[in-house]
Amino acid sequence: MYNIAIMGCGKIAPRIANGIIYSDGLLYAVASRDKERAKAFALKYPTCKFMNYEELLADEKVDLIYIATINETHYDLIKRCLNAGKNVICEKPMLPTQEKIKEVFALAREKGCFLMEAHKTCFTVLNTLLRTRVEEIGPIQRIEAKYCGDIDVSKLKGNISMEPTMGGACFDIGVYPICFANLYAKSPLTNVEIVSTESLGYPVDIETVAKLTYENGIVADVKASWRDPTVNKGILYGEKGRIEIVNFWKNTEATIYIGDTAETVKVEQASDFTGEVNEALRCLKEGKLTSDIMSEEASLEICKVLEELKKHYQ
Numbered sequence: 343m344y345n346i347a348i349m350g351c352g353k354i355a356p357r358i359a360n361g362i363i364y365s366d367g368l369l370y371a372v373a374s375r376d377k378e379r380a381k382a383f384a385l386k387y388p389t390c391k392f393m394n395y396e397e398l399l400a401d402e403k404v405d406l407i408y409i410a411t412i413n414e415t416h417y418d419l420i421k422r423c424l425n426a427g428k429n430v431i432c433e434k435p436m437l438p439t440q441e442k443i444k445e446v447f448a449l450a451r452e453k454g455c456f457l458m459e460a461h462k463t464c465f466t467v468l469n470t471l472l473r474t475r476v477e478e479i480g481p482i483q484r485i486e487a488k489y490c491g492d493i494d495v496s497k498l499k500g501n502i503s504m505e506p507t508m509g510g511a512c513f514d515i516g517v518y519p520i521c522f523a524n525l526y527a528k529s530p531l532t533n534v535e536i537v538s539t540e541s542l543g544y545p546v547d548i549e550t551v552a553k554l555t556y557e558n559g560i561v562a563d564v565k566a567s568w569r570d571p572t573v574n575k576g577i578l579y580g581e582k583g584r585i586e587i588v589n590f591w592k593n594t595e596a597t598i599y600i601g602d603t604a605e606t607v608k609v610e611q612a613s614d615f616t617g618e619v620n621e622a623l624r625c626l627k628e629g630k631l632t633s634d635i636m637s638e639e640a641s642l643e644i645c646k647v648l649e650e651l652k653k654h655y656q
């Protein structure tokens with residue numbers, strides 16, 4: 343069984359730990375800059391060791407590190423992990439530029455290590471099933487996806503979410519609809535149009551709407567917002583029908599509409615993080631350095647949209 347360690351004991355770490363517990367791997371360790379924080383975290387998981395980053399990188403029993411730290415730390419930590427010979431999953435958004443993404447994947451190849459951006463959307467039980475059934479609605483023509491929320495943006499002042507390099511609604515939650523659209527479009531992006539973006543005077547976007555055009559002719563409308571309380575959905579429109587998925591990045595239920603019929607599809611899922619962890623473990627078993635689904639190319643395609651948005655905030 344592969345030993346997995348989480349780097350960073352922040353808000354998302356308990357959910358990742360839960361995902362690992364239900365995976366084919368072992369939650370071997372957690373690491374924090376502050377070892378006391380790692381100790382407090384590890385107490386909840388009987389088999390889990392706690393350490394600082396240096397100890398984690400030096401521990402030969404660690405097979406895979408899941409980087410769960412704030413966005414701005416990803417670049418340095420990915421390189422530190424790879425240089426220590428560790429396989430890596432890194433939380434979304436992995437990096438702010440395609441140049442940096444190419445650099446870390448090149449380093450992973452050089453070191454013979456696995457590297458993947460964590461986009462659980464690609465590996466939920468529901469999306470894995472729907473990808474095998476999507477042809478039932480005929481060829482996809484259009485995709486809509488939004489991930490929005492309604493938060494008091496003024497409270498984010500001085501927060502890392504407002505940091506110009508990797509902050510803002512699109513880096514935070516916009517990457518989910520972009521990933522969803524790319525996953526089902528299955529074609530390279532040929533055009534990214536930022537239809538609208540609103541900063542409300544902050545240095546980052548509070549709301550962004552983008553239109554993505556793919557080589558195969560599919561068009562996707564994606565939206566991220568911190569000021570929109572309406573229901574979040576991904577909708578795939580095919581020639582014969584449509585598939586609607588509320589909270590498409592984690593949900594266990596979708597509806598397939600064809601003609602007058604509406605079929606509810608339901609699946610079981612212990613954790614929305616397990617699928618992506620199992621994908622990494624499958625790749626390790628097969629000696630692959632990248633996932634075929636969440637590949638370097640897939641990370642670059644998501645980053646294309648983020649780079650286009652950044653042009654509005656220079």
Ligand SMILES: NC(=O)c1ccc[n+]([C@@H]2O[C@H](COP(=O)([O-])OP(=O)(O)OC[C@H]3O[C@@H](n4cnc5c(N)ncnc54)[C@H](OP(=O)(O)O)[C@@H]3O)[C@@H](O)[C@H]2O)c1
Nearest residue numbers: 350351352353354355374375376410411412413433434435
């Ligand atoms: N996949 C998902 O569903 C999902 C959901 C939410 C967030 N995320 C992603 O997960 C990552 C972490 O998000 P989070 O909400 O857990 O963040 P967080 O709680 O604010 O911070 C996570 C960890 O980052 C490290 N850190 C914080 N501030 C730092 C600083 N100034 N310098 C260096 N390290 C610092 C700390 O690690 P130590 O414990 O080592 O000090 C902290 O525990 C982000 O990339 C985010 O986009 C993913």
